[in-house]
Amino acid sequence: MPKVSLSYGSAAILHAVASGSRFGFDIMDVTGLTSGTVYPALDRLESAGYLKSTWEDTAAAHAEGRPARRYFTLTASGATALRAALAKYKALRPLPGFAPEQA
Amino acid sequence: MKPASPLRLALLIVELFALLAPASRRTTWRQQWRADLWHYDRWLARERTAPAAHVLSLLARASGAPVHAISLRLHDWSPCMLVHDLKFGWRMFVRRPAFTAVAVMILGLGIGANATIFSWVESVLLTPLSGVPAQEGIVVVRGVTTARNNLSMSYPNFVDLRAGKPDGLQDVMAFRIAAMNTRTTGEPMRVFGELVTANFFRVLGVRPAAGRDFREDEAATPGRDPVLVISHAFWSRALNADPAAIGRTITVNNQAFTIIGITPPEFHGSAAGLALDLFVPMSMQKTIISGDRLNQRGNSWLQVYGRLLPGATFERVQAGLAVAGKRLADAYPEQNEGRALAAARLSEDGASGLLMPVMTTLMAVVGLVLLIACANLAGLLLARSAGRQREVAVRLAVGASRGRLVRQLLIENLMVAIAGGAAGLILARWTAGMLTLFVPPTPYPIAFGASLSPRVVGFALALTALTAIVSGLLPALRGSRSDVAVALKASAPASIGGGRARLRQSLVVAQVALSLLLLVCAALFLRSLTHAQTMDMGYSARQGFVGAIDLLAGGYDQPRGVAFYQQALARLNVVPGVEHASVATALPLDISAGSDMSVEVDGYTPRKDEPMHVYYARVGAGYFDTLGIDIVEGRGITERDTPDQPQAAVINETMAKRYFQGRSPVGGRVRFGTGPVTIVGVARDGKYSQLTEAPRSYMYLSILQSYRPDAILVVRTAADPGGILSAVQRELRALDPGLPLFDVRTIAEHRQISMFIPKMASTLLALFGALALILSVVGLYGVIAYNATQRTREIGVRVALGAERRDVAWLILRQGLWLTAIGLAVGLLLALGAGRLLAKQLVGISPADPVSFAGTAILLLVVAAAASALPAHRAASLDPLAALRRD
Numbered sequence: 001m002p003k004v005s006l007s008y009g010s011a012a013i014l015h016a017v018a019s020g021s022r023f024g025f026d027i028m029d030v031t032g033l034t035s036g037t038v039y040p041a042l043d044r045l046e047s048a049g050y051l052k053s054t055w056e057d058t059a060a061a062h063a064e065g066r067p068a069r070r071y072f073t074l075t076a077s078g079a080t081a082l083r084a085a086l087a088k089y090k091a092l093r094p095l096p097g098f099a100p101e102q103a
Numbered sequence: 104m105k106p107a108s109p110l111r112l113a114l115l116i117v118e119l120f121a122l123l124a125p126a127s128r129r130t131t132w133r134q135q136w137r138a139d140l141w142h143y144d145r146w147l148a149r150e151r152t153a154p155a156a157h158v159l160s161l162l163a164r165a166s167g168a169p170v171h172a173i174s175l176r177l178h179d180w181s182p183c184m185l186v187h188d189l190k191f192g193w194r195m196f197v198r199r200p201a202f203t204a205v206a207v208m209i210l211g212l213g214i215g216a217n218a219t220i221f222s223w224v225e226s227v228l229l230t231p232l233s234g235v236p237a238q239e240g241i242v243v244v245r246g247v248t249t250a251r252n253n254l255s256m257s258y259p260n261f262v263d264l265r266a267g268k269p270d271g272l273q274d275v276m277a278f279r280i281a282a283m284n285t286r287t288t289g290e291p292m293r294v295f296g297e298l299v300t301a302n303f304f305r306v307l308g309v310r311p312a313a314g315r316d317f318r319e320d321e322a323a324t325p326g327r328d329p330v331l332v333i334s335h336a337f338w339s340r341a342l343n344a345d346p347a348a349i350g351r352t353i354t355v356n357n358q359a360f361t362i363i364g365i366t367p368p369e370f371h372g373s374a375a376g377l378a379l380d381l382f383v384p385m386s387m388q389k390t391i392i393s394g395d396r397l398n399q400r401g402n403s404w405l406q407v408y409g410r411l412l413p414g415a416t417f418e419r420v421q422a423g424l425a426v427a428g429k430r431l432a433d434a435y436p437e438q439n440e441g442r443a444l445a446a447a448r449l450s451e452d453g454a455s456g457l458l459m460p461v462m463t464t465l466m467a468v469v470g471l472v473l474l475i476a477c478a479n480l481a482g483l484l485l486a487r488s489a490g491r492q493r494e495v496a497v498r499l500a501v502g503a504s505r506g507r508l509v510r511q512l513l514i515e516n517l518m519v520a521i522a523g524g525a526a527g528l529i530l531a532r533w534t535a536g537m538l539t540l541f542v543p544p545t546p547y548p549i550a551f552g553a554s555l556s557p558r559v560v561g562f563a564l565a566l567t568a569l570t571a572i573v574s575g576l577l578p579a580l581r582g583s584r585s586d587v588a589v590a591l592k593a594s595a596p597a598s599i600g601g602g603r604a605r606l607r608q609s610l611v612v613a614q615v616a617l618s619l620l621l622l623v624c625a626a627l628f629l630r631s632l633t634h635a636q637t638m639d640m641g642y643s644a645r646q647g648f649v650g651a652i653d654l655l656a657g658g659y660d661q662p663r664g665v666a667f668y669q670q671a672l673a674r675l676n677v678v679p680g681v682e683h684a685s686v687a688t689a690l691p692l693d694i695s696a697g698s699d700m701s702v703e704v705d706g707y708t709p710r711k712d713e714p715m716h717v718y719y720a721r722v723g724a725g726y727f728d729t730l731g732i733d734i735v736e737g738r739g740i741t742e743r744d745t746p747d748q749p750q751a752a753v754i755n756e757t758m759a760k761r762y763f764q765g766r767s768p769v770g771g772r773v774r775f776g777t778g779p780v781t782i783v784g785v786a787r788d789g790k791y792s793q794l795t796e797a798p799r800s801y802m803y804l805s806i807l808q809s810y811r812p813d814a815i816l817v818v819r820t821a822a823d824p825g826g827i828l829s830a831v832q833r834e835l836r837a838l839d840p841g842l843p844l845f846d847v848r849t850i851a852e853h854r855q856i857s858m859f860i861p862k863m864a865s866t867l868l869a870l871f872g873a874l875a876l877i878l879s880v881v882g883l884y885g886v887i888a889y890n891a892t893q894r895t896r897e898i899g900v901r902v903a904l905g906a907e908r909r910d911v912a913w914l915i916l917r918q919g920l921w922l923t924a925i926g927l928a929v930g931l932l933l934a935l936g937a938g939r940l941l942a943k944q945l946v947g948i949s950p951a952d953p954v955s956f957a958g959t960a961i962l963l964l965v966v967a968a969a970a971s972a973l974p975a976h977r978a979a980s981l982d983p984l985a986a987l988r989r990d
Contacts, residue, residue: 035167040174
């Protein structure tokens with residue numbers, strides 16, 4: 001397993017994405033982090049290969065009368081990183097499927 | 104003038120900083136931020152956030168955009184380049200210490216002012232309850248009728264509300280602030296505390312620092328559990344921080360209470376801006392507040408707070424309370440008909456609601472001051488970048504990219520801004536506490552804990568980044584655009600930079616316009632204050648004093664209390680030096696607004712849903728003579744209005760006009776719940792709650808007939824009240840040695856209470872206006888002086904060709920006056936718009952007050968002329984030969 005070390009904020013963001021908060025607004029809501037932390041971190045995590053982002057269909061969003069959202073999903077290496085982070089940061093709620101590996 | 108919507112303002116920030124994001128990712132960046140702010144705006148609207156908090160939250164959210172953009176930039180930026188830029192920036196700093204010092208000072212003042220006001224906004228509006236965690240989850244539950252939206256609740260209604268578990272709320276608690284007479288070892292003391300339900304601390308989320316809080320059963324059986332929780336401040340002040348305080352007994356209103364807990368030091372109770380000391384369970388109501396209130400459904404006297412369920416929205420709570428209110432109205436139509444329940448934010452309640460308008464104004468004002476500071480600094484940077492033309496050209500010529508240069512210049516500016524931000528925080532550290540300086544002497548333990556919390560520091564840091572970019576971006580873009588060939592030629596300073604000069608001039612115009620706006624606002628508030636101080640408050644007494652007496656705490660029942668009032672007034676009215684003495688339950692223009700009730704007036708048929716509430720006070724004999732309120736018809740309340748006589752009332756002119764429409768109200772009858780009262784007189788109108796209030800209906804009842812055990816003694820004296828106070832206290836002690844007179848203040852001091860907000864607003868606005876004036880005049884001077892040196896050779900030629908010195912001076916002066924005139928024109932338009940927004944806060948003057956407008960415009964013009972005259976004089980005294988020789 002590659003050695004990854006995430007900051008607590010980044011770990012909280014991966015945790016939020018893994019628990020189903022898929023775009024910036026929701027992630028801020030559940031993590032309580034500020035906009036100036038979350039958006040840069042999302043880009044950093046994407047370029048590190050932990051997250052993948054896609055824009056939702058603009059037409060569909062406009063039909064609902066709102067701007068399109070940028071959705072984030074966890075990649076395989078993001079899942080690995082999150083698992084390691086959950087083992088390290090005990091304050092984060094354990095997630096099914098992300099149990100720390102047995103030593 | 105249509106105010107910009109908060110969302111549009113936030114989107115503007117995004118657009119402003121779009122240039123910071125790398126071009127390749129700019130579209131994504133912009134889309135993402137637009138979407139985020141849109142959703143957040145909707146969310147805030149759904150949560151019914153107070154307008155000021157809505158704007159601030161949205162701006163705070165948008166402040167993440169530049170941070171994000173910079174982080175994207177940094178991503179493609181190698182660290183060694185950054186280190187190089189920092190080193191270079193530092194060298195530029197050290198080389199121009201005067202420039203750096205001025206820039207740091209300008210930004211320090213701007214950021215310091217903003218951090219200070221923000222710390223106040225935070226303590227008053229954002230986290231009004233000191234020491235209460237997660238306050239955004241606390242809602243105020245209020246009774247609502249067609250006329251009023253902030254009614255209190257009776258205890259039986261509260262019990263039913265709580266048992267009904269309104270949707271969206273975890274739990275609700277109730278409290279009532281009360282003055283209490285306490286004795287620990289020595290002299291009795293008057294302190295303020297709260298009568299609370301057992302779950303008070305649990306709903307607030309506060310755990311005692313020592314001991315425990317109330318058990319559910321301790322507030323259940325009336326009179327059974329004399330226990331209390333004390334504040335940390337009371338523990339250290341009154342009990343000398345006794346380590347064995349838990350379990351100790353103290354006397355409150357002549358009853359022994361056992362201390363079971365001590366609150367954490369930062370907790371001051373559940374009322375914003377007050378520091379309360381004792382927390383007594385509801386079951387002990389009779390000891391703390393008169394009457395047997397726990398069984399009366401029609402007697403509303405409690406404030407109710409609820410704690411949101413995790414994840415519950417404000418909307419959901421609103422709906423849940425509507426259902427609960429309907430249920431109460433259906434179950435007890437007699438007491439609850441026409442009464443609904445609604446949720447409000449903490450920031451709309453009490454002192455926060457009172458201070459909200461002035462705080463919003465101040466926040467806008469310091470924002471403008473910072474904008475002026477930024478424009479000022481941008482002007483300085485532009486002037487400096489002119490001096491660095493050649494350096495920039497050389498760097499471009501040897502192959503530096505323009506982006507690289509912009510970055511370099513921005514980094515330099517960021518360094519200045521960081522130093523400015525640090526200076527601002529140091530300034531704010533001691534100005535944050537100045538809020539308390541404006542607090543008038545009142546009987547209440549007022550405490551605003553404004554301090555540099557992490558949120559305030561974060562705000563200052565965000566401002567620092569923002570100012571660095573706002574003030575630095577334009578100059579950096581300009582500065583990096585240099586025509587290599589022209590700039591490298593040795594003698595061309597005057598021929599280039601035309602665009603830059605125009606930019607600097609526009610910046611000066613903007614500063615003058617914004618300064619005028621601020622100065623006009625300051626003038627409006629100052630004039631309003633002067634007006635308030637000389638205005639007719641409706642009572643003429645100026646000399647004397649007031650003090651509180653509490654007969655309940657003194658162990659009096661109603662018959663003994665009535666006798667006490669009669670004897671005390673009879674004795675005090677003959678004390679030498681006393682002109683008149685009386686008692687009242689509420690004074691005009693006191694900090695608490697007084698009570699009101701719904702009435703019926705015989706012979707008056709209200710329209711459907713017409714609000715019929717009047718404000719009232721219970722007063723003793725001679726009240727109108729004591730305060731100097733004219734009786735325009737009939738008589739005042741006298742010593743003959745005793746309990747065995749028909750109930751008498753005096754109404755004010757507004758009430759007479761409204762309900763009697765030309766007929767004489769004397770002899771008319773008013774009903775409220777109990778039997779009718781007969782109107783015996785009409786008193787002149789006055790101001791009752793705020794100087795800015797509209798005329799309101801007011802009624803005076805006899806305190807002997809409509810008894811209350813807590814009253815304010817008012818003594819009017821012919822001369823300085825100092826010596827007479829002790830004589831009055833002697834008389835009171837002769838009647839009852841154990842009954843102290845509390846919270847004594849002079850009538851002159853009382854008159855200042857209603858000046859609190861106008862005084863605070865005008866003092867601060869004048870201060871910020873002066874700051875803005877200085878900044879913009881320095882900016883103007885800089886531009887004119889710089890232009891004059893740029894035109895040295897031209898002036899030399901003109902003088903050599905025979906121009907008079909006067910013509911030369913006028914040439915330079917004219918430019919300054921011209922810029923000022925444009926700035927004034929723009930500023931006047933802005934000020935007219937702003938005046939309309941402030942109209943509600945002004946007393947007795949029009950928001951387009953010509954004196955304020957003309958006065959400040961002339962002041963600015965004179966100061967600007969002086970600032971331009973200096974360089975004009977210097978230019979006029981140039982030696983033409985020396986000027987021509989210069990390159």
